[in-house]
Amino acid sequence: MTVNMDNYTPQPGTPIEELETPCFILDMDSFEHNLGVVAETYTSTVKMRAHTKNLKSPFLANYQIKTGGTSGGICTAKVSEAEVMIEGGITDILIPNQIVTPDKLNRLCSLARRADIKVCIAEPQNLQDISRIASENDVTIGILVEVDTSMDRGGIRQVEDGVGLAKLTQALPNVEFRGVMSHQHVDGWPTLEERVNIGRKYVQMCLDVKDAIEAAGISVDIVSSGETFSYKIAAEMDGVTEVEGGTYAFMDTMLGFMDEFRYAGKLLGTVVSKPNANVVIGDVGLRSLCTINGEYGPSVEGVPGIKIPHLHHHQMTH
Numbered sequence: 406m407t408v409n410m411d412n413y414t415p416q417p418g419t420p421i422e423e424l425e426t427p428c429f430i431l432d433m434d435s436f437e438h439n440l441g442v443v444a445e446t447y448t449s450t451v452k453m454r455a456h457t458k459n460l461k462s463p464f465l466a467n468y469q470i471k472t473g474g475t476s477g478g479i480c481t482a483k484v485s486e487a488e489v490m491i492e493g494g495i496t497d498i499l500i501p502n503q504i505v506t507p508d509k510l511n512r513l514c515s516l517a518r519r520a521d522i523k524v525c526i527a528e529p530q531n532l533q534d535i536s537r538i539a540s541e542n543d544v545t546i547g548i549l550v551e552v553d554t555s556m557d558r559g560g561i562r563q564v565e566d567g568v569g570l571a572k573l574t575q576a577l578p579n580v581e582f583r584g585v586m587s588h589q590h591v592d593g594w595p596t597l598e599e600r601v602n603i604g605r606k607y608v609q610m611c612l613d614v615k616d617a618i619e620a621a622g623i624s625v626d627i628v629s630s631g632e633t634f635s636y637k638i639a640a641e642m643d644g645v646t647e648v649e650g651g652t653y654a655f656m657d658t659m660l661g662f663m664d665e666f667r668y669a670g671k672l673l674g675t676v677v678s679k680p681n682a683n684v685v686i687g688d689v690g691l692r693s694l695c696t697i698n699g700e701y702g703p704s705v706e707g708v709p710g711i712k713i714p715h716l717h718h719h720q721m722t723h
């Protein structure tokens with residue numbers, strides 16, 4: 406029988422060996438464990454506003470919110486993802502990214518009629534455009550200033566630019582200043598001490614912008630900073646109100662040094678060829694697995710120490 410993959414819907418109870426591969430598997434025990442770690446850790450005022458870049462599913466995002474320790478809201482990278490999440494019943498969304506085109510800003514405004522919508526800005530022109538389009542739509546959009554602490558992507562680089570944007574937000578109609586946001590990253594598998602030093606240094610840069618905005622007489626309700634590697638570090642810093650963990654829910658070998666989290670998102674593959682005694686070829690390739698990141702690339706469950714030197718579009722070589 407040929408399987409049309411577009412309509413391929415394995416039935417509940419299908420044995421794992423009978424699934425077509427490559428196939429994404431969500432190990433629910435590990436997923437619940439990861440959400441549980443956050444629920445147990447975030448018992449104070451700091452909460453998780455999970456970044457749903459990997460979940461992509463309102464069902465899973467609602468599951469995450471209900472498990473606890475969360476702000477009750479989420480982050481989405483894009484307007485289209487926010488649309489899906491709102492359709493799935495989520496009512497508090499931060500887009501920790503810049504949205505600049507009129508079409509997307511109009512869509513963002515439509516969402517603001519159904520949910521508490523916040524977006525990050527880094528430049529006055531973008532803020533003016535949001536204000537104008539929100540006025541035309543008769544809605545109010547929440548604004549956070551993004552601080553570029555280390556990623557070299559969108560975000561202000563100077564504290565005074567953050568203060569300037571907060572003041573401009575207050576002066577413009579249909580936008581409401583809500584706070585500041587930053588996201589950072591660590592390379593490799595750092596020690597706990599390195600993680601603490603890096604995390605504190607970068608999150609503090611975001612807090613410095615918050616302090617300067619408050620010193621200018623503007624109140625800051627949200628400081629959204631920190632991610633999986635810094636989920637505890639950021640939460641222990643005075644002033645942080647929420648953390649944007651993304652990877653922890655499904656986990657990733659890149660963050661395999663976070664041993665409190667378990668691998669929940671997995672790919673099931675099939676060995677399609679064994680050219681010799683030391684090499685096997687699998688059907689999980691670049692299209693399923695993305696890239697290999699140096700020595701912290703994919704691992705094969707149950708086979709420790711396996712190396713995956715090549716990923717082709719449709720195949721992997723061990």
Ligand SMILES: Cc1ncc(COP(=O)(O)O)c(C=O)c1O
Nearest residue numbers: 456501588632633649650651652
């Ligand atoms: C703005 C922002 N916040 C949070 C995250 C989540 O980071 P992590 O997956 O390291 O938890 C990301 C990840 O891409 C991000 O871009």
